[in-house]
Amino acid sequence: MTSIEARTETVPDVANLPVNPAADPAGDLATAVAAALTTVRRNAVAFGDLFPDDTTRDGDYPLRPAAEGFAEGANRGWTTCFWTGLQWLAHEHTGDATDREVALRQTADFARRVHAGEDLDTHDLGFLYTLTCVTAWRLAGDEEARDAALAAADHLMTRFLEPAGIVQAWGDLSDPAQRGRTIVDSLMNMPLLTWAGEVTGEPRFAEAVRRHVEQVRTHLLRPDDSTFHTFYWDAETGEPLRGATEQGAGDDSCWARGQAWGIYGFALHHRTTGDPEALVASRRCADYFLAHLPADGVVFWDLVYGDGSDAPRDSSAAAIAACGLAELASVESDPQRRETYAGAADRMLRALVAGYTPTVDEPSDALLLHAVYDAPKNKGVDEGCLWGDYFYLEALTRATLPGWRSPWWPSDAEGGDR
Ligand code: GLY
Numbered sequence: 001m002t003s004i005e006a007r008t009e010t011v012p013d014v015a016n017l018p019v020n021p022a023a024d025p026a027g028d029l030a031t032a033v034a035a036a037l038t039t040v041r042r043n044a045v046a047f048g049d050l051f052p053d054d055t056t057r058d059g060d061y062p063l064r065p066a067a068e069g070f071a072e073g074a075n076r077g078w079t080t081c082f083w084t085g086l087q088w089l090a091h092e093h094t095g096d097a098t099d100r101e102v103a104l105r106q107t108a109d110f111a112r113r114v115h116a117g118e119d120l121d122t123h124d125l126g127f128l129y130t131l132t133c134v135t136a137w138r139l140a141g142d143e144e145a146r147d148a149a150l151a152a153a154d155h156l157m158t159r160f161l162e163p164a165g166i167v168q169a170w171g172d173l174s175d176p177a178q179r180g181r182t183i184v185d186s187l188m189n190m191p192l193l194t195w196a197g198e199v200t201g202e203p204r205f206a207e208a209v210r211r212h213v214e215q216v217r218t219h220l221l222r223p224d225d226s227t228f229h230t231f232y233w234d235a236e237t238g239e240p241l242r243g244a245t246e247q248g249a250g251d252d253s254c255w256a257r258g259q260a261w262g263i264y265g266f267a268l269h270h271r272t273t274g275d276p277e278a279l280v281a282s283r284r285c286a287d288y289f290l291a292h293l294p295a296d297g298v299v300f301w302d303l304v305y306g307d308g309s310d311a312p313r314d315s316s317a318a319a320i321a322a323c324g325l326a327e328l329a330s331v332e333s334d335p336q337r338r339e340t341y342a343g344a345a346d347r348m349l350r351a352l353v354a355g356y357t358p359t360v361d362e363p364s365d366a367l368l369l370h371a372v373y374d375a376p377k378n379k380g381v382d383e384g385c386l387w388g389d390y391f392y393l394e395a396l397t398r399a400t401l402p403g404w405r406s407p408w409w410p411s412d413a414e415g416g417d418r
Contacts (some may be wrong), residue, residue, distance in 0.1 A: 187265020
């Protein structure tokens with residue numbers, strides 16, 4: 001691999017970045033993109049073929065710790081895809097062959113992982129393979145990556161449970177405590193199944209997505225427009241049982257990141273299927289989220305907290321919501337709502353750029369500071385995190401790169417080189 005110094009020299013001049021001037025008249029976002037790309041490239045060199053942990057520790061990413069069967073820095077867990085997703089975004093901004101090479105090399109490890117059957121007991125295969133193998137197929141025509149993404153989609157389908165009609169979330173499917181459970185985050189795992197349906201022409205993928213999203217909409221989205229993080233069904237009879245939380249402040253509270261996954265996931269489902277109920281669901285999640293924003297526009301980790309609270313913020317929820325609101329605005333049929341959601345996405349993104357990125361006084365190898373992974377377990381509280389970094393750069397990319405095509409969207413073309 002190239003040295004840090006050599007790679008840093010290739011960071012594009014801000015003035016030369018392909019930036020939409022209408023979206024960025026003052027150039028603040030272009031400056032933020034250049035800073036982010038510099039960090040992404042530096043990190044790629046520093047970590048080489050190894051993966052960092054989910055979150056920073058005291059400001060910097062340690063290597064992903066060793067675990068049974070896995071060496072330090074190995075590709076396991078649900079967040080490594082965001083690291084590789086950042087490399088693909090960097091390549092889309094710069095068109096640089098080295099960025100593409102790094103992204104392809106990291107992607108190859110996801111192909112290896114699925115074929116080796118390593119750490120696949122999770123619905124997060126959607127996150128893991130959309131941002132890596134599907135993207136490598138779409139942007140670089142990588143046939144091995146396409147086959148690996150299809151293998152991941154097939155594996156994910158083994159979590160689709162009849163008669164509940166849900167994609168089960170985590171862990172051993174034979175564990176009665178977990179078997180009938182799904183979570184709101186699962187909405188973002190549906191694009192992998194949608195893509196697999198398009199590529200194979202097999203209707204079973206779209207049918208599973210349709211049923212799962214309907215179950216999430218009718219049971220996890222509450223009457224007051226907030227969301228449960230998780231919900232249980234009786235796996236044998238399909239009877240809906242109860243909502244609960246895993247990472248929120250309480251079973252009846254509204255975990256901020258879950259609500260953000262809801263905005264984004266339902267909007268994507270509306271784009272894919274045209275389902276009017278999904279548009280309404282995304283609006284409901286968005287309106288609740290926006291009604292619970294503190295003054296600076298960056299949510300606390302649970303929406304029960306508001307201005308005056310000393311609870312930590314979750315910048316990653318804000319970054320996801322900024323992407324979700326931009327997506328919602330792009331599919332919104334009502335002009336007034338479109339303006340509201342696009343304006344809120346822009347405001348949130350600018351709040352993150354201005355107040356939640358590293359500075360000389362607060363240096364970090366994360367792109368975004370002050371996120372929360374799992375407050376109840378005291379995990380990754382007030383740290384940077386891989387998904388926060390990814391969605392921050394995705395939000396910047398949506399705002400600045402004219403003609404950019406989201407990895408979460410259905411295919412509109414065969415894979416191939418750009
Ligand atoms: N999808 C897991 C999380 O948002 O923490």
